[in-house]
Amino acid sequence: MIRDFSAFMPGGTPARREPTALERLGWGPTFASQIDTDALTATPPVRVVAVHRSGLQVAGDGIDETIPPGPDATVGDWLLLNRARPRSSRVLERKSLIKRRAPGTGREVQLIAANIDTVFVVTSCNQDFNVARLERYVAMAFEAGIEPVILLTKADLAEDPAPYVEEAQKVSERVPVVALDARGEEPAKALASWCKSGRTIVFLGSSGVGKSTLTNALLGTQDIATQGIRNDDARGRHTTTRRELHATTGGCLVLDTPGMRELQLTDAATGIADVFEDIEALAARCRFADCRHETEPGCAILAAIEDDSLDPERLARWRKLQAEEAFNSASLAERREKDRAFGKLVRSAMKAKSDRKR
Template identity: 90%
Template sequence: MVRDYSAFLPGGKPPRREPTALEGLGWGPAFASQIDAGALTETPPVRVVAVHRSGLQVVGDGIDETIPPGPEATVGDWLLYDRARPRSSRVLERKSLIKRRAPGTGREVQLIAANIDTVFVVTSCNQDFNVARLERYVALAFEAGIEPVIVLTKADLAEDPTPYVEEARKVSDRVPVVALDARGEEPTAALADWCKPGRTVAFLGSSGVGKSTLTNALLGTQAIATQGIREDDARGRHTTTRRELHATPGGCLVLDTPGMRELQLTDAAAGIADVFEDIEALAAKCRFADCRHETEPGCAVQTVIENDSLDPARLARWRKLQAEDAFNSSSLAERREKDRAFGKLVRSAVKAKADRDR
């Protein structure tokens, strides 16, 4: 037997070390730096792997529990697990957070997932393909500080997937585009660069685009149920009903999410600017700082549109997302200000009553 002594030589490769249980769940320096050695024993770190109506399913080193609702956490969060008072478990500072305005008429924020390294924005090479939706999802990822990758499924069923790929690449020069067949072994090879051990990836997109099929491909199982699309409009049916982390054989964690019928952006101005950085750069060259890019003289944006170098539809989508984000963000800011004012009023009333009772 030939022994490998390279690790003992200058510049030799270090001996391979198996990841710890926590590292296998995505634990790293960004989280370890937030706690001291004593806290590791008293309140061991656990990761939220699923959110149920009954509470949060958390997993750690020798821990697999469901704790009651209490911590404001979402899938992917790391908690310092307080066994005596689970509701008081502390959420560690996140590397990233995906959120949206909750569906409905309110202005609540819904947390989607935390501590994701890469978001695969999934759509199909069929009637489901929609550039505006892709821009929206990519803006969400950019705002969260997450690397986005556009994944086009059902490429094997399209006569020619090239037009879909070309349109997807127009979303942003910073976003890779991958076209594939979601079934079989192709996703494992095509997405390998992003699915490294210890990393956490998420599939986002509408129903029926193949998110669960992709997750099954990476897991090497058929553990997650899938359904076909409606033939008349290529729309999907909801299969996944909750957000849950799954561990792949290669050591990557995968989040499969339910399809989102509504994705309202909030507090995402920077993410929108990143997606439309071409328009943002042009707008900075306009003669007037408050240019609306319509009929103003010296408008650099309209000049480029007249030269057929910018699609007017892209400008319209930029305006729409900006207006939506401004409305949702200002509404949330106003609500938070009202909450602070109400809290101050309550504290003043309590203090006044305490002074009277003395």
């Protein structure tokens, strides 16, 4: 069947109407501008709504199926579906990408989600609260070019949530902080300005902080399983086992994710600088351009520590993230170089073998 995709092409200014199937999945000019009408008809656009071990679950206009693994894609990506060779489906250029260094001893990069508009960094008003972890998540969001919001759940269970809010606000002046009860109608009201039709949001955080509960609240259902936390240490239990997009009745796409026990940053120098822009501004005022901020005279950072305008613990976290990011990025660059060299060796061997057969 030939479908009319003209409404999605650049320059189109359709009158007010009901959103199409693609628009309900988050389609817009960012993606339409990358292709022409012929390509849209021959290879219909689909969005990756879930990633399974068996492949990618994709949805589009009249399409809802699982294709084999192959495209280097993650949940939230838009593909041009190649019906004849689905493994060769083209991934459209992303407007945002959340990634981390994969857990374990390997040096691979794990793609978390693509084409996200708002990242809600979720933590609880209890023992789970950790400023250093919040800084990591916010740095990852900044690096991806995504608007971050810090959500403090279980505010109804805390004796006084104000101290948690105050600490969270110190992460960055650019990041809003919202404290709420993840259940009932409160999330839909408190997050309404971010959860608009056509937008895609994601909840990120540890297990047990209320990500699935928040998703259920926005969807108005109890379809997504939830579990409580352990009483002894407030740590959560894994409930969500895969990243999957869900559509609200208002047209917002919500990505529920498994909890992350390890978040190693890589290729995130700009995001870290954005989170710690107060320290970066101080560093720019040091007498020496190569100041290590240890014992050098004229160090603006040491002066700020001395007059109590900079928290030494915040400085220590900045140093730690910088060192981690530099190591991970260098390791990744080294791996990429080795992969290129190996690929070149394989191509050379294949060419030599072909020449011998002639």
